[in-house]
Amino acid sequence: MASSEEDGGGNGAVEEKENGKKKKKLGALATTWLIFYNVAMTAGWLVLGIAMVRFYIQKGTHRGLFRSVQKTLKFFQTFALLEVIHCAVGIVRTSVLVTGVQVSSRIFMVWFIAHSIKQIQNEESVILFLVVWTVTEITRYSFYTFNLLNHLPYFIKWARYNFFIILYPAGVAGELLTIYAALPYVKKTGMFSLRLPNKYNVSFDYYYFLIIVMFSYVPLFPQLYFHMLRQRRRVLHGEVIVEKDD
Numbered sequence: 001m002a003s004s005e006e007d008g009g010g011n012g013a014v015e016e017k018e019n020g021k022k023k024k025k026l027g028a029l030a031t032t033w034l035i036f037y038n039v040a041m042t043a044g045w046l047v048l049g050i051a052m053v054r055f056y057i058q059k060g061t062h063r064g065l066f067r068s069v070q071k072t073l074k075f076f077q078t079f080a081l082l083e084v085i086h087c088a089v090g091i092v093r094t095s096v097l098v099t100g101v102q103v104s105s106r107i108f109m110v111w112f113i114a115h116s117i118k119q120i121q122n123e124e125s126v127i128l129f130l131v132v133w134t135v136t137e138i139t140r141y142s143f144y145t146f147n148l149l150n151h152l153p154y155f156i157k158w159a160r161y162n163f164f165i166i167l168y169p170a171g172v173a174g175e176l177l178t179i180y181a182a183l184p185y186v187k188k189t190g191m192f193s194l195r196l197p198n199k200y201n202v203s204f205d206y207y208y209f210l211i212i213v214m215f216s217y218v219p220l221f222p223q224l225y226f227h228m229l230r231q232r233r234r235v236l237h238g239e240v241i242v243e244k245d246d
């Protein structure tokens with residue numbers, strides 16, 4: 001059975017008071033919208049997860065799995081662009097930059113890799129990042145929902161701030177291996193590339209762009225990972241900044 005926040009070892013009463021204060025500042029409209037958004041996203045990723053399990057049980061193979069779930073994936077992952085707006089307008093206390101990198105890398109994987117390069121859709125690495133994203137998002141959005149409703153079961157809070165330790169590197173491995181698998185097709189077809197001479201007098205090579213994207217994980221991923229480790233210390237180990245009453 002789910003235990004309440006108080007069972008988690010933190011000071012439940014203080015946390016609840018803080019939560020209440022934050023929500024008052026957030027405003028009823030913003031809170032209602034965020035609850036709706038997070039419930040919709042939890043449901044969307046749950047549907048995706050169930051569809052993947054059903055597909056695998058029925059077919060006994062991962063081949064064709066991406067094709068069968070792609071519409072749901074594209075819809076909910078693209079919808080997540082709203083998260084950048086939430087940060088930009090200040091209804092969510094998260095950095096626009098951190099959220100922007102996270103969301104844009106996902107959108108890029110969905111639309112400019114997995115959707116555009118059909119030949120790689122059956123790679124095991126695609127299934128790896130799909131499974132990892134699904135587990136992550138079900139946990140993350142249900143965490144936000146219960147938190148906004150002031151009824152956060154401790155195991156969801158624990159899962160939110162522990163699963164990523166393994167899931168983040170696993171997801172990144174899935175994404176990098178998928179981009180790597182796409183390289184030969186991109187080189188062969190010259191897709192999304194612009195060769196000289198052309199009327200704009202500019203050239204763009206998608207193949208080298210993908211290589212640059214792969215290298216950009218080296219400086220960017222540790223920043224996201226350490227951000228999450230800091231969040232983990234703050235939320236699970238009480239490094240909380242207590243704000244004064246207005």
Ligand SMILES: CCCCCCCCCCCCC/C=C/C(=O)SCCNC(=O)CCNC(=O)[C@H](O)C(C)(C)COP(=O)(O)OP(=O)(O)OC[C@H]1O[C@@H](n2cnc3c(N)ncnc32)[C@H](O)[C@@H]1OP(=O)(O)O
Binds near residue numbers: 147169
């Ligand atoms: C053009 C091509 C570009 C390519 C670029 C390539 C470079 C790529 C480099 C790296 C790529 C990474 C790829 C990622 C892969 C994966 O996802 S793998 C799967 C594992 N992933 C994770 O575990 C994801 C972890 N990341 C996140 O959770 C977020 O994306 C985040 C932005 C990093 C989260 O940070 P943050 O929001 O700061 O943490 P929280 O503690 O959850 O939230 C902070 C506060 O904000 C509140 N909040 C946030 N969102 C909501 C919401 N939707 N609703 C309500 N409230 C929200 C939250 O409650 C916290 O509030 P306070 O407690 O009051 O502070």
